[in-house]
Amino acid sequence: MATNNGAQFNRHPEPTFSSDQLVFTSDEKSAMQGYLEMYPEPEGAIMRGLWLAQEKFGFLPPEVIRLVADELGIPYARAYGVATFYTQYFKQKKGTYVLDVCTCFSCQVCGGYDILHYLEDKLGIKAGETSEDGLFTIQEAECLGACGSAPMLQITNGRYVHNLTESKVDSLVSDLKDGKMPAFESVTLPQDETEMGGNRRDDVESLEYYKTPPVAETFE
């Protein structure tokens, strides 16, 4: 969440994007039109609209939020209030890869902080910071709903990476530096493993299994 220090609070920040950049393509516009049709009132389309804009611009500075509001025909203030409510909408520019390390609840007791600190040391930044090359941002995340495969992290609001170990983090970081996003991991149900001899899907590249969680070194 943004710090709200009064002295630093800037109500009229310089826009990041120029008016030339602040346009939606016709495909994007028709996607927006599609969102509008999904709901009886245009306001319902705000969240989808913000998602689309974040994927396009990387984050949601005020001028982008206004662009979405205008495109959907809803009040800018309404869109801005919504955008600041949700943690997945980035109001500030982040690294190319935002690593959301879960440290909540099950992950807390299964080494989530070990992974967080390992990453912090490895990338030389603290949670909440972005690496100098602009490649990585590390964030401490609340429960991501993958408690059985703790510790885990999510990459830039997308891929989940389960059962993290230091070596898995090492290869993840080096893959990401090479621009390689890890494949979707389908986490096999223990009962499937027993009764079906493994994962039930044959259309996934990468399989994971529920494993005995590591012993947490740090516990905060």
Added chain:
Amino acid sequence: MATVTIDNKQYEFEGRPLLLQFCTDRGIEIPHFCYHPSMSVPANCRQCLVKAGTPAVDRATRQPKLDEEGNPVIQYFPKLMTSCSMEITDGMVVHTHRSSELVERAQKDNLEFLLVNHPLDCPICDQAGHCPLQIQAYKYGPEGSRFEFEKVHKPKHIKLGPRVMLDGERCINCTRCTRFTAEVSGSHQLTIIERGVNNFPMTPPGVEFDEPYSMNVIDICPVGALTSIDFRFKARIWEMSSAPSITATNAKGSNCFYWVKNNEVLKITARQNTEVNDYWLPDEDREGYQRFNDDRPHGPSGKTDGGMRPMSWEESYAAAVDVLETADPARVLFVGSPHATVEDNYLLSKLAGHLGADTPVYLEHTVPGSGDNWLITDDKTPNASGCERLGFNAADVPLLRSKIQAGGYDVIYVLEDDPVSSGLFDSNVDAKVILHYYNTTNATLAAASVAFPAAMIVETVGTYVNVDGHAQRVRPAKAVKGVNRTLQMEMGKSRLDQHGTPFDKWYDETKLVDCKPGWEIIPEVAKGLGLELSYRGPKQIMEEVSTALPSFTGATYESMGLVGVRLSDTPTLV
């Protein structure tokens, strides 16, 4: 009739009223912050909790359960209920903090939470003294706080727009301001941003909170989070007196309070009148208060051979009589005023009639297209409707101007207006001008032979009729120089301040304006011309108007009271 029992006392009710409003209407105070009768009910402050229950019903028989004594068994809701959002049903039993220790405790608990992150800077806060949080914390809150951590920091001293200042830390997130812009004004300039304890109201970046009704959020903010940039630090609330009246900025006659310290109006706030302006006031109604304080004249003046010179009131009356008694009535033009009261205009028309001159005309001051069909009208005067009902016609300015230029009039008597600025005639006009005026900036002064400083809306007693035919009284908010028993008595009645005293405790003589209301000046002039207008004050004048003129039927001071009366649409008959 359906009944509800509140603190062991039974009340009858109709429909499905909300409990908090029902109690408020009956003087049963329940502390609250977020509830506002003109907006949606979010029940978010959680301050108005009560214990409530309904008669238990036997599931098998569907009959009310009765105890051994035959009284209905009350089944209480498992949780305390927010009275703001709860509809009353027949047989409901309610316990407020007056009859339930649990409720008393819950209200105390909630105030402890509200004060956790609220800066305790009341000594430097503009809201102190009339702050719902401060008042209710004293009445219902805990003695101290058990919070021993650093408070959450948020932006302070933020100019949200040209008129409204935000202190984010003082905000208690009642959302009244954001609901106002979303539901009432529709400007959508404010929203709550962030989440949880970091929440506060803000404009989205790049947007100024400059809508024409922005200052209403200051009125409804229950803490000092939103304050007036103009008024900040000018006076403490307990140093001021307030008088219930109406605004004179336009023809809506929105109800307001004039706040006065040391005989100067320092701010204007909204006063509820569901018939006129509900709880709201446009910013333009609040902004022009300086004209009540600045550029005010010091007594009457008159033209002699040596030019304009100050005169005593007696001298000025005599000078006006001099001008009028020798004139040919057909060549005397009376200009009434949509700024002046019905009473003053009525007296002017009596004087005109006495002399045998035509019925007065009045000057229109409209800015076409500036109105919003709400509280801002195209007409920028408060009493054009009153003039019309008195049978005055709006002056056809070009036509009348050419007649004046052609030397058609010897005397022009102007009540509380500025015809030179309106282009009716020029300052070198070849007629004698008698002028009642408010401010020394009045361009007609240069043309005047006799100039009477007139009491303004904040200094007089009288009646105005708004654009919808709503007749309303004005009351004096500040004193004028000299002795006027009517004004002084009215002042004593109208200017009760928040602490129950009618006196401006911070008053000294230096700020008194030497002016008089029209209902004092015109009878003096009339007397010199042989007409006795010996009313015991404007109240009696209005009694006569309301009986004599069908267009004012019912507009007595008693019936107008604090909220006014709606006059019938009877065509004007004089």
Added chain:
Amino acid sequence: MEVAKQGTSKAGNWRDYERVLLPKVKNLHKLEVYEENGGYQALKAVLTEEKWTPKAVTDEVKASGLRGRGGAGFNAGLKWSFMPPVDDKPRYLCCNGDESEPGTFKDRQLLEYNPHLVIEGILIACYAMSITTCYLYIRGEFADWITHIEHELEKAYAKGYVGKNIMGTGFSTDVVIHKGAGAYICGEETSLMNSLEGKRAYPRIKPPFPAQKGCWNYPTTINNVETLACAPLIINKGAEWYSAIGAPTHPGPVLYGISGHVNRPGVYEFPTGMLITDLINEVAGGMRGGKKLKAVIPGGSSTPPLRADMIDGVTMDADSLRTAGSMMGTGGMLVLDETVDMVTWLKRVSHFYHHESCGQCTPCREGTGWLEDIVGRIDRGEGNVRDLDLLADLCTQMEGRTVCALADAAAWPVRYTIERFRDEFVAKCKPTLTPAGSPLTVDA
């Protein structure tokens, strides 16, 4: 603390249990495989067979005893029956896949491995309540799974199972997937509706209940993903079959999500009414590294933790867990071993609620942070024993005093962790001159 001795497993012969929510079928997530295995037959039945009037469907679900799997455990059929009589106004179903309660990870797996069961359940519910639009709300973090379901939903549309004139019966229902964006509160049903409407996701006051005034002020029912997935099973096999599974007062198959210090965590499908000890020791393969059990949080972070000595004979159903001093919640169970410092653990839980409080209501907005502050102070060794009383006081000041149950959910872990692990908290407080709890207690 009194140890509640309870009964034996209500899950019957669970070791031979055959799964129904996630049956033993390879690639069941694919529409064609789902069809081959009797998929959409329940939907076809209710749409074509005369006996299945909307009311009959609702009654069948009611009779099955199916209770909501999202946390509150309300009878699903009864909830459906609260919808007002049909008129010409819109009505909505919301399928709640916001799954954000810490310790809960079963809906995600159900949506991945058996999405059509969920979609079919949605359609049956829509038919039962005469609803023509369902919003499937999935938390934004589940981006990959949203893509997955969108893909499968498209196929279902193409096959005429969803959309206009379903299977030529004249019944039409749209399913719209709504993507969240990171807010725990959206799992609360009225907050979810505000989120759909494009408002800040503040919960709404009740009454009016969603069945009266829900999405866009029209009648609305909100059910959890797993709850709706049970509907086709009930139609296919009957209410009687369903109600005979597991605990009689809380029947049916349930997805247990077991995490924490066990050898084999994961999502397991078993009947309700499983002994907690069976789940830990057999199903999840026992405690990791042979360590001793310290605590079990049976149904997500909001449910009060049970001390190891409190779980004997306790089964996973509402009644047994209530007697034991906790709740079924989402069935997402966290197992903690003896190494866990309960103060540190509680501090992180309190941080979660502080972070996720929407900020609408005073007690929750101000209380959640205060709780975290105090627990944090104790965790750092800077607390006083009287802080424990203050925490209990603050919990009382929060519980039941807000629009939604987040304040309760934040208060319960604090209240019950302190109550049940008081010694650990006292040990971390600054020493006092007189015994804890004495009115003469003075800070040293």
